[in-house]
Amino acid sequence: MQQRFRKPLFVSVLASSILLASCGDAEQAGSGAGQQQQMTVGIVTIASRSVDLTTTLPGRASAFRVAEVRPQVNGIMKERLFEEGSMVTAGQQLYQIDAAMYQAELASAEAEIARAKAAVKASKSRFERSKGLLNDKAISQQDFDEAEAAYLQAEAQLKVAEANLSRAQLNLEYTRVKAPISGRIGRSQLTEGALLSVGQAQALTTITQLDPIYVDIAQSTSDYLKLQAAITDGRIVTDDDNRAEVTVRVGEDGNYSTTGELLFNEVTVDPQTSAITLRARLENANHSILPGMYVRAEVGTGALQNAILAPQTGVTRDPRGRAIAFIVNEKGEVEQRYLTVERTVGSDWVVTDGLNVGDQVIVEGLQKIQPGMPVKTEEVK
Template identity: 85%
Template structure:
């Protein structure tokens, strides 16, 4: 009877042991599955060193390539205006006509004086030549010969004076045609027909402005200038032999129009009020989108940075103290926080000067779900 009771008890204990073993195996499998689920996938960018062209954005002010104030060169009454205000004019194009009646009369008188002087030269020259022959034959005295020679020389001098007056009279007639000294856009006329004009008057008749090309005067701080020169001296930034940097100016709120040119020179003195150096650039302005006095922002090429490390701005954050840091995936496949030294931005990237090496992976996607020390899977982001 006792042997029959022991057998069911042994079967119950064996069943309980098997159930505990099965539960242990299930917990172990669930733990391994959870651990695998914790290794989430993050998007990374592999840091590479390359040469990049550096640009800096600076404020500037546009100024005209040429400006000419048109003034009269003879006195007289303004007879007519021969241009449309605000239009384009060419150099040599007639703009105004001054009453030329008086100057034409002076021209006719000067022509008559030249004709009279030529006749006097012809007469005195013949007498002088006859006097030379007579003096050889001792038919006249030396005094008579000297007087004939002096009369001839005086007649030639009178002819030269008359010719000079004729040239002046012709110029005065030409000056009654007020012409454009340069090509460009002409402004409004300051005086109307019937106005009395005088040489040297303070008020110009009009103003012509040449807009293509156009100058851009750019202000750069002395600290940035010295920093750039130090980088060039160290060899980190390389410029061309002539140091003619390229300049790009964008116009409009959306910057939909841009024009390019080159940097001409920089001032040798510093403005004591702003502590800035003025740079002058010359740019194309074929459609006259940039006008004198307009405020612009210019992108100035400063050289080429050798072996630069670029990191997307989305992968760089700041701590409460303002220090830049990035999350990277180390060789063990774990997340690591790394503090960086950043210099400036190029497009959407930071230039990193310290804290990273070429080949390291910076996390740019999935930053909200990770923390230092967490194992992760990586996926390269293009």
């Protein structure tokens, strides 16, 4: 009979031991969960500062100067004196037109000058003698008037001859066709032996000045109006001349860039694109930018005052596309904030609503947190 009562007593003791062990494991699990909630996250403390703003816009390059070379006298082209595609300087001779006829005209004009001078000398002597004879009443007033008129007419003929000489000299000079500007010259449209005429429609060649170079940039009217409103409100500050700096990048990787300044913007809007054209002038010493080339232009729009920047690593998006940041509030707990972001500056978002100066934005450990969780913070540099 005693052996029957020993087995239930043993079972009771065993059950109590299992219960105590389970309670101990639960306490350890609860303690471990508490330690996991006190995890350390990396934060960045928000501060305000002035930010130089830029906007990237598409643009097309256009030549600084373009000159079409045309003849200014008639004649036969005798020689081409430049290499196609080379650089030429202003005043450099490009073509030689047959000058034989113009040399003859110059010689004739010089002879006419000599004859006119002789006529002036003779008529002047006669006019001087007539003055003395008139005083002595040796000649009539009519004879004196005729001598004076002959002298004045001879002087007029001399001036006409001098004008003809200048014209002949100029025509002879025009037989040497020269470059009106410095730049890169294109191909010659005509060859030696071609008949040239004044006012012909076809240009002999074209010279393009590539340094500096213009870039025409298109900006939408909405962006333009937003910028003007920000300037009026004082959020964006520009210089007195509003000569913004422009950086142009070319190539697929943008591996070449050059800088310049914004000159002006058009006062009319393109009705087809609703865009305003801005013109910038940039240095192009190595001629990497060619007229007609598509470029990306970074235009400085001013300085944004008291801007609040949030690291992009600390800003996420919800399924609706709204910007979200997690901050550590005054209680040391994770808090979710919805943000209004305007643009990026480097690796930061410009935040216009949702963050204040001094907020601690979580940038590390975002995968392990949730709103309301107490955390420890460590400033991330």
